Amino acid sequence: MFSKEESKRIRQEFWISFGKSFPRKWILYNTKVKDLSFKFHFERKYARVSIDFEQSDLERRKELFEKFLSIKSILLEAIPDLHFEPSYILPNGKEIATIYVQIQGVSVHNKNSWQETMLFLKDTMEKLELVWWDFEDYIKS
Numbered sequence: 001m002f003s004k005e006e007s008k009r010i011r012q013e014f015w016i017s018f019g020k021s022f023p024r025k026w027i028l029y030n031t032k033v034k035d036l037s038f039k040f041h042f043e044r045k046y047a048r049v050s051i052d053f054e055q056s057d058l059e060r061r062k063e064l065f066e067k068f069l070s071i072k073s074i075l076l077e078a079i080p081d082l083h084f085e086p087s088y089i090l091p092n093g094k095e096i097a098t099i100y101v102q103i104q105g106v107s108v109h110n111k112n113s114w115q116e117t118m119l120f121l122k123d124t125m126e127k128l129e130l131v132w133w134d135f136e137d138y139i140k141s
Helices: 004-021 056-072 072-078 111-140
Strands: 034-044 048-055 083-089 097-106
Touching: 004 034, 004 111, 034 111, 048 056, 048 111, 056 072, 056 083, 056 097, 056 111, 072 111, 097 111
Parallel strands: none
Antiparallel strands: 034 048, 048 097, 083 097
């Protein structure tokens, strides 16, 4: 078991290492669509790449999510294991919509799983970004 401070240090070390291993500018929050972001997650039991729809306006969230559903076959062709969740509750209780893929059996606290996780995060985000670039105008309209 790690203390809160030790866990924070390990997480920072991972993300610094990831940034140095794959130095590029990711889309992440720079979608230019309010409350639509691409995210990396790396926890104690899994790693995840997601597209999160955090709009407080439920109709706008549904509209954006449906646009992604309309290109679902293209997304699944790029990343077959994607999950589409129109209603997902975050640990803080906030409801969002999300599209994600994750791998199990890796841990931010286990440096032996870092390389596998880094490759998963990089490869998956690159695939999502390619689809985004192809359909960005459609999504934003």
